[in-house]
Amino acid sequence: xxxxxxxxxxxxxxxxxxxxxxxxxxxxxxxxxxxxxxxxxxxxxxxxxxxxxxxxxxxxxxxxxxxxxxxxxxxxxxxxxxxxxxxxxxxxxxxxxxxxxxxxxxxxxxxxxxxxxxxxxxxxxxxxxxxxxxxxxxxxxxxxxxxxxxxxxxxxxxxxxxxxxxxxxxxxxxxxxxxxxxxxxxxxxxxxxxxxxxxxxxxxxxxxxxxxxxxxxxxxxxxxxxxxxxxxxxxxxxxxxxxxxxxxx
Numbered sequence: 054x055x056x057x058x059x060x061x062x063x064x065x066x067x068x069x070x071x072x073x074x075x076x077x078x079x080x081x082x083x084x085x086x087x088x089x090x091x092x093x094x095x096x097x098x099x100x101x102x103x104x105x106x107x108x109x110x111x112x113x114x115x116x117x118x119x120x121x122x123x124x125x126x127x128x129x130x131x132x133x134x135x136x137x138x139x140x141x142x143x144x145x146x147x148x149x150x151x152x153x154x155x156x157x158x159x160x161x162x163x164x165x166x167x168x169x170x171x172x173x174x175x176x177x178x179x180x181x182x183x184x185x186x187x188x189x190x191x192x193x194x195x196x197x198x199x200x201x202x203x204x205x206x207x208x209x210x211x212x213x214x215x216x217x218x219x220x221x222x223x224x225x226x227x228x229x230x231x232x233x234x235x236x237x238x239x240x241x242x243x244x245x246x247x248x249x250x251x252x253x254x255x256x257x258x259x260x261x262x263x264x265x266x267x268x269x270x271x272x273x274x275x276x277x278x279x280x281x282x283x284x285x286x287x288x289x290x291x292x293x294x295x296x297x298x299x300x301x302x
Contacts, residue, residue, distance in 0.1 A: 057301035058258050058281035060092040061288025072099045076106045078291025083112050089301040092143055097131055104140040115143030121164045133172035144169040147179040149221045159202035166203050177215045184222035193241055204249045211246050211253045217283040218242060223263035232272045235261050239278035267296035274301050
């Protein structure tokens with residue numbers, strides 16, 4: 054039985070005061086949850102204060118990105134050891150904004166996935182299609198290509214990871230895939246992973262990352278193959294984020 058995971062991606066938002074307020078609200082609300090895993094992924098600079106604040110609670114911390122390098126002259130990069138040093142459990146890799154704005158290829162994302170996993174972090178591996186790709190009926194082709202880059206790492210490559218399906222056209226646009234549209238892609242993802250390892254396919258949590266909000270969370274999370282959400286904008290307000298978490302119960 055797969056548990057539900059709701060992870061907040063704060064992106065490049067926050068200040069010391071707002072982060073402190075947000076995490077206290079999330080921590081307090083999450084303490085009442087019985088069957089939902091909760092994680093937050095703050096900007097790098099706020100990971101230490103977030104990790105300190107959630108210590109002893111049922112809220113985990115993740116990073117929004119990770120370097121493929123262990124150390125050295127890589128200005129602006131953050132290594133897995135640095136992330137783990139401050140108590141991170143998860144690392145987002147391949148977010149659509151990293152792919153589209155910063156040109157991260159499938160191959161680079163797969164490298165980041167491998168580095169994170171080998172370091173003992175749980176990769177939250179993001180995949181998904183653009184509006185143009187969806188309208189061209191290429192959703193499955195794109196998603197399969199992105200999955201195959203990680204599948205090439207070995208037949209146990211999807212063990213112990215999380216996959217997040219992000220329809221890029223539904224992020225920050227006000228558009229949302231219908232529960233049925235989302236379920237169709239999630240089911241395809243699970244079937245594709247099963248070609249690599251059927252046991253891992255049954256166990257892997259597949260999150261929906263396309264503008265999940267309190268008013269659509271229950272319908273989305275009620276789908277067979279949707280095991281949680283990777284939440285952007287709604288994760289910046291504790292009450293909205295917690296409403297999504299409660300929908301997962």
